[in-house]
Amino acid sequence: MSDFVEKLRAIVGDKGLITDEQGKHPYVTDWRESFVGNALAVVRPANTREVADVVRLCAAEKVSVVPQGGNTGLVGGGIPQEKGREIVLSLNRMTRITDIDPIGYTMTVEAGVILKTIQETAAAHDRLFPLSLAAEGSCSIGGNLSTNAGGVQVLHYGNARQLVLGLEVVTPQGEIWNGLRALKKDNTGYDLRDLYLGAEGTLGIITRAVLKLWPKPKDVATAWVAVPSPEAAVALLSGAHAASEDNVTSCELMGRQGIDLVLQHIPGATDPLSGRHDWYVLFEWSSTRARREGANAGGLREKMEAYLGEAMEQGLVLDATIAQNETQARALWALRENHTEASKKEGPSVKHDISVAVSKIPAFVTEGLAAMRKALPECRPVTFGHVGDGNLHFNCQAPAGWDKARFLPHAHAVNAAVYDLVVSYGGSISAEHGIGLLKVDELAHYRSKVEIDTMRTIKRALDPQNLMNPGKIVRV
């Protein structure tokens, strides 16, 4: 085995190789500390050629490869298993932005570029890269694409899949497929790009991508709205599309329990409204049209005020605030973005990243909360998420004072109660987090035989040795 490590060293050098336990630890442990694996080594190639050389070596030596980006995933997709016959291939040294084309609205990046860097680079060129999620300061674009990440602006711009034009991928055989085509139209046979997007590194490693850019919004209005129920939230969103002239870019629903956790655990967090309410919506409208000045001064904020004012008279809104400056807008967003962090500080929880049709959300929430409480009466449901996409993080915080050991034996019953209901609503058991290690059994259980068999056929055809991120998504 030391021979193998030396061969790796010959490819990536000392800078690209981590073999000591302490150094490997952050790469074999996930952010929530739910998964701890073992790896022969952590390999950090400097470019696509080195990635290909490492993969080819692994294919020859029959060592499995676990690709990893910023290691912010929630389902263990980038974590090696415990057996230890795997390497972690981290893309975190591949951080170059190789091209930006503001005229053609594209940017070409290496897989290890941090999402926030991409957003800021686009902004510096008066453009927008709309992918935005809580982990954006740490997650990298390769992982975002490999998991078809969602986030808070899917409603308007789509998932990661919709934000990319071309890919460069290293295949399980260590060959390089250059599909870095910045084409809007390209009907040339099977769509390989779409196959790799969302494949969680089981079919190959995304090493570079051509991303799509949008014009940068010039007018943004952000509101924090207390609503009486999820029904009201859905009705409010439904009317907002027209009232905003199709400029709703985010609509996030939050239950009071999650807000309480954020206020308790996140320093500096304050409640924007004076009263306590059961449900809240964070609304963002944005337009590329600048605010008008002069006699008819105004823009989205005035439209939003008028719309929410009417909704308040109809009882769809109980109270609200509209950010008067960017500092307030960021503070409102922080209340939403810090849910996951606050939940982690509170203690153990199980997460259900589910989606159903938007119009079915209210009924699902009612039935789902009842089902969760039936499975574990003491549980503390924490519901939040992207209501505009029909995607909720329908989570269950452990009862106060319970540790992992006491809580986890109940997790299966809670999961089954939620997922059975999701499936009966025609929904998905993983809307944006992926399958990874966490949901392999659930996927096999809830999806049809033909669907799972087709996935296995694809996996076997592209990776006959089963060396690319084995055990994730489907077992072969």
Place this chain on the structure above:
Amino acid sequence: MKVLVAVKRVIDYNVKIRVKADNTGVETANVKMSMNPFDEIAVEEAIRMKEKGAATEVIAFSAGPAQCQETIRTALAMGADRGVLVQTDAELQPLAVAKLLKAVVDKEQPGLVIVGKQAIDDDSNQTGQMLAALLGWSVGTFANKLNVADGSVEVKREVDGGLENIKIKMPAVITTDLRLNEPRYASLPNIMKAKKKPIETLAPDALGVDVAPRLKTLKVEEPPKRKAGIKVKTVAELVEKLRNEAGVI
């Protein structure tokens, strides 16, 4: 007692400032504008005084172009009662603003004027002090805490190395520091009510104030870019550099 607060329309705190290519000023086209954060604190303090019964009316003052109405509207949405806008497209320097404020103070006769200690665009930190001098009033700058009682106001001031407690006679001018309070969010019902609150628009001429700038801006430049650091190999090398290059030890 009436309280007058001054609110300035400035480039939003979170916007990355860009200097115009011709070095005459900073880029303001299509840039988000908001209320000066220190003025928000002034508005919040005045509203709290009214809520506690120490003030009867809060008047929000601004000076500048027509868009300053929006800034006053924000103060009204937070809870101020009415607004006064001195509308002009002229460049306004602290002395001109202090004279305009004095003219409005003469008219309105407030017991207290609360202003931000400085605006985050020009960082002058002059208007409050100049106004107090023009009025011949007491002034409490960099307020961290205020307590109004029996015709005087106790001001806890943020000074170098600590806090200073002073008691000054009213009427007085107060300038706010960052820790005086945490401004509230404007609630939707208050935003709607604010639309109906009156804003009086005046011209500098009508107040008999000549706002012509007394200072001339020669040039506006970006601050020098920070140079990249270097890695040193040993502690000895670090010490050597600190001693001989940086000259700090």
